[in-house]
Amino acid sequence: MRKSPMKKDKNRNNIMAKDPILAKHNKTEKLIKSKNIKDQLFYLFGFLILVAASFILFALISDLFIRGASRLNFDFLTHFPSRKPEAAGILSAWVGSLAVMLVTSSVSLVLGVMTGIYLEEYAPKNIFTFLIELAIVNMAGIPSITFGLMALGIFVYQFNFGQSILTAGLTLGLLVLPIIIVTTREALKSIPNHLREAAYSLGASKYQIVRDHLLPYSSGGILTGMILALSRAVGETAPLITIGALTFIAFLPTPPIQSTPPFVSFEWLWDGFTVLPIQMFNWVSRPQEEFHINAAATGAILLMLTLILNAGAIWLRYKFRKRYHW
Amino acid sequence: MANGNSSIISGYDEKRLAHVKRRESWVAFILFLASLSTLLTVFSIIVILVTESLPFFKTVSIIDFLTQKEWTPLFDQAQYGILPLISGTLTTTWVAMLIALPSGIIIAAYLSEFIRPSLREIIKPLLEIFAAIPTVVYGYFALLFVTPVLQKFFPELPGFNMFSAGIVMGFMIIPYVSSLVEDAMRSVSKEVREASFALGASKLETTFKVVLPAASSGIIAALILSISRALGETMIVAIAAGMQPQIAFSPFQAAQTLTAFIVQVSLGDAPHGSIGYQSIYVAGLTLFCMTLILNLIGFYFRKQAQSK
Incomplete structure (x- = not known):
């Protein structure tokens, strides 16, 4: 054939x-x-x-x-945006992207893996489970800008999180949640049932099986999903514009480590931010040719980032596929 | 376990069992709560879109909204006809589908019927790259690469136009179409192909006259789901298609889409509760309804394709 x-x-x-x-x-x-x-x-x-x-x-x-x-050099990474195109850099943008990704990955990893485990291992067949599955399928098809509108209405105006890193991270975290749920479920599905039965027969409880067997075996799949989700989130622009992310930021968020006790600060969660794709959008939409050069350089960095993340995901998938022979 | 039969179980074990049981039910409950987050997200999207749009319809009648031919909610002489935004959205979408559907189907046919599986494993990730590129980069590409190239052939093409936005969007959607169609084609059973070969049909005939029709529900699903994807695409059209809301069905014009309008207002300053703020929720609700209906139909056909 x-x-x-x-x-x-x-x-x-x-x-x-x-x-x-x-x-x-x-x-x-x-x-x-x-x-x-x-x-x-x-x-x-x-x-x-x-x-x-x-x-x-x-x-x-x-x-x-x-x-x-001409702009792809070290100075570009260490300067704030500026009205003068040749002096402008993406320092606040990449720091912002990093901070937002940190929130996004923790939110989506925790919620996504838990939901995946629930649906695959725990969920009874009832109307709730059906609704949750329906919600996940639909979430993946909802335009990303709608998540932004939701976040603007709820996180910004109801919860008063402001136009902060926290709001952005939560928004993108919910946006990529379906990716992580689906990959977690796939990974759990690929673990054969006799493994669960063997553990049960030795007296393990369900939680012990999940913790000691299912999670370690599916970690490769989950990690792959996490990376794919991040590669999607790092380039996502529309929902962040909708929640009112600023396009011109010439300061950095509060450092997470302080010199005075308690040394660790989460103040940065509440700070304003910009991210790489928004910075690029800002420069693309200006008429001056010089800003387009900056946009191209930002785009090149963004593209490299997504390609590296995707390549990493493909490599991981390949590596973990070879690891277990059931 | 505290009934009469459990005399074998010692007191210690009973306590331990109770502890384990309690822990188990707590874990199950917490996992259940986490999974509710998805339901809650979809629910709050719907609720927010509806509640923030309702005040808008107190000032604007639904009939005006659906029939008026101008959309200028931020002007002093505001007009609230959604048609211009819908026309822009539909125009970019059909241009994108014109690119994505034929090439997506051909690539799917090629990958599922003509190529060695080992080669397919190499080509598919390459195709996935198209879907992984950030849309803002595609927008840059449409505005500063595709439009200038097209202007060499059509000098009268404006700098902002729906044509290049649509083309680039089409390229972005190709992997989505092709993977949906390929899944549908691969779920067609081997016997169908072999029967066709046995009757003397060539590979090409088998692919397009036997396998593709057998996978038709999958192809309809691909068509509908990718239309929905194109409707909701934001950054490409916001960058390259222009910001003038006007009724335009020719792609060689500039026009604003629903999504581009939301971006335009969000970039400016629309205070909470103002008519500008409400209008982005109205645009979002319109978009949401369109995509939700398409998605539900698409998922139905996809289920049909899978169950065959």
């Missing part, structure tokens, strides 16, 4: 040629030939489409890097 089409059809041709009755039917042979050619043309066509797609991808990436090359 999966042999290459040409080989198979050649075989068929040979049989046809040897058979004296069929060989007379020139028409049939011609038909077969034209079918073979069409098969191969499609093969070529599909290949060309893939080549074209890769070419477009390549054009996109190289355009970003070539245009942004």
Whole structure:
């Protein structure tokens, strides 16, 4: 079935040629030939489409890097945005992205893994479980900007979290929750049932099985999902604009480690912020060419970040697939 | 366990068992609470969209909202007809689908029927990259790369236009379409293909005349779900398609989409409770209703495709 089409059809041709009755039917042979050619043309066509797609991808990436090359240096990373394009940098943007990702990953990891375990191991078949599953499927299809509107109404105006890192992290955390839930469930599903039964027969309780067996075995899958979720969240722009993230920030959030007791501070959660994609959007939407260069450089960094995260996820998936042989 | 039969179990064990049982039920309860967060999120999205939109409909009648041909909620002489935003949204969406659907189906057919599985494992992650690129980067690409290139062929094309936004959006959606279609094609049983081969059909004929029709519900699902994805796409259109709300069905114009409008207002200053603030929730509610209906239909067809 999966042999290459040409080989198979050649075989068929040979049989046809040897058979004296069929060989007379020139028409049939011609038909077969034209079918073979069409098969191969499609093969070529599909290949060309893939080549074209890769070419477009390549054009996109190289355009970003070539245009942004002059700004891709250390100074760019250590300067605040500025009205002068050549002096502007992305310090506040990448620190902001980092802080928001920290909140996002903790929120989505905790909630996502717990929900995944509940649905896969605990949930009874009832209306609640059905509703939760329906909600998850729908969450993945809701436009991301709607999450922003929800966060603006609830986190900003109801809970008074303000337009802060905390609000942004929570918003993106809920946005990527379905990714983590789905990968957690997949990972749990791939653990064979006899393992659970063996543990039960030794007197383990459900929680002990989850804690000592299921979680360690599925950690690779969960980690892969986490990375994919982060790669999605780090580039997400629309919901953060909607909650009112500022586009011009020339200060850093409060450092998490203080010199005075209690030494650890969570003040930064309440600080204003900007993130890489918003900074890029801000520069793209300005008319001056010089700002477009800054946008290209930011885009190049953002793209590298997502590509590295994705490559990491693919590598992890590959590595963990080889690790356990049930 | 405290009934008459459990005389074997010592007092210590009974206590321990009770402890374990209590812990188990607590864990189950906490996990249940965590999973409620998803339900709560969807619920609060719906509630917030509706409650923040309701005041809007006290000042604007629903008929005006649905039939008026101008959308200028931030002007002094405000007009509240949603049609311009919907027309912009639909136009960018069909341009995107024009790109994404044919190429998505061809790539899916190619990957599922024509190519070795080992090669497929290499190509699929490559395709996934298209979906992983941040949309703001795509927006940059549409505005500063695709539009200038197109302007060489069509000099009268404006700097902001829905055409390049739609094209780039189409490229972004290709992997989504192709993976949905491929799943549907792969769930068509092997016997169907073999029967077709046995009747003398070529690979191409089998793919397009037998497997694809058999996977039709999967393809409808792909079509509907990717339309929904295109409707809700924000950054590409906000950057490249322009900010003028106008009724435009030609993609070679600038126009504003529902999502771009929300971005425009959010970037400015719309105080809580003002009509500008309410109007983004109205736009969001419109968008949400459109995508929700499409998603539900799409999931239905996808289920159908999987159950075959």
